[in-house]
Amino acid sequence: MDNGKLIFNFKAWMKHEQGLSDNTVAAYESDISIYADFTQKLLSDCSAQELIAFMTRMRKEGYSIETVLRRLSGISAFYDFLIQERIIKTNPCGFISKPSKWDKLPVFLNFDEIDMLLDAPDVNTGLGFRDRVIFETLYSTGMRISELTGLKVAELDMNREIMRVTGKGGKQRFVPMYSSLAEKMRAYLGVRRDYFVKDRDEGWLFLSKNGKQLDRELVFMLVKKYAAKAGIQKNISPHTLRHSFATHLLTNGADLRTIQIFLGHSDLSTTERYTHVTDDKTRNVLLNCHPRFRK
Known part of the structure; x- marks a missing residue:
């Protein structure tokens, strides 16, 4: 049985027998497909050796430890399914020692590097303008890449200049949004309508040139592409903009608790809890401390 059939059966099992949400099923399917593309082997024949190589590749490409562990979780669930189907006897993930953290500090960009990255896209083109708005959105909100690609136009309140972000669970x-980002977002909505929307508009905020929902891997490649164009030597990813958001707020005087609220979890290294940003005091900290808002 080829990989496509294995993944199809796993997806059906998750949805119909396990009752998992569409988002969870899609995330697991994506993780397994990415792993299959990496190995170029029949997944039922892969061992712990391929998994270690996959983890090493993700580390070199700058993925966070949380992303690596999440992907391993999806892959492990897939192999548990194969065991249940009597296709394999043991789960290769069981032989992997799962790290709790990388042995280095998170990479973040300084203020000048942020400006270099934001200035790299050619805003005179539809694609370049979209990419500029993507980078500003990631940096000014600290949202995760999955939250960005999951944004819909309906979740923007341009009168109040806020976005409703949907996280895990x-x-x-x-x-x-700071005022200049809100201006760009209004302009992007016009560009989106005229340049990106094709025959059918499903409401996703950020679209590919084919009018489809933008996927996480493409955003990752865009960050790499423009970092190279800007001459940034650091090995960065979309998550680097999240780290930069938190670091720059802290540098400019924001307290840790407020930063945790904006990031949407209980502390800077976990994703367990979310809370609403609703009170004026918390909003004003962002307006006063984030360098883009202060401009």
């Missing part, structure tokens, strides 16, 4: 929080 369907938990939601509201994040403000």
Whole structure:
């Protein structure tokens, strides 16, 4: 049985027998497909050796430890399914020692590097303008890449200049836009309508040139592409903009608790809890401390 059939059967099992949400099923399917593309082997024949190589590749490409562990979780569930189907006897993930953290500090960009990255796209083109708005959105809100690609136009309140962000488990929080980002977002909505929307508009905020929902891997490649164009030597990813958001807020005087609220979890290294950004005091900290808002 080829990989496509194995993944199809796993997806059906998750949805119909396990009753998992569509988002969870899609995330697991994506993780397994990415792993299959990496190995170029029949998944039922892969061992712990391929998994270690996959983890090493992700580390070199700058993925966070949380992303690596999440992907391993999806892959492990897939192999548990294969065991249940009597296709394999043992789960290769069981031989992997799962790290709790990388042995280095998170990479973040300084203020000048952020400006270099934001200035790299050619805003005179539809694609370049979209990419500029993507980078500004990631940096100014600290949202995860999955939250960005999951944004819909309906979740923007341009009158109040806020976005409703949906995180893991369907938990939601509201994040403000600084005025110049709000201006660009209004302009992007016009570009989106005229340049990106094709025959059918499904409402996703950020679209590919084919009018489809933008996927996480493409955003990852865009960050790499423009970092190279800007001459940034650091090995960065979309998550680097999240680290930069938190670091720059802290540098400019925001307290840790407020930063945790904006990031949407209980502390800077976990994703367990979300809370709403609703009170004026918390909003004003962002307006006063984030360098893009202060401009």
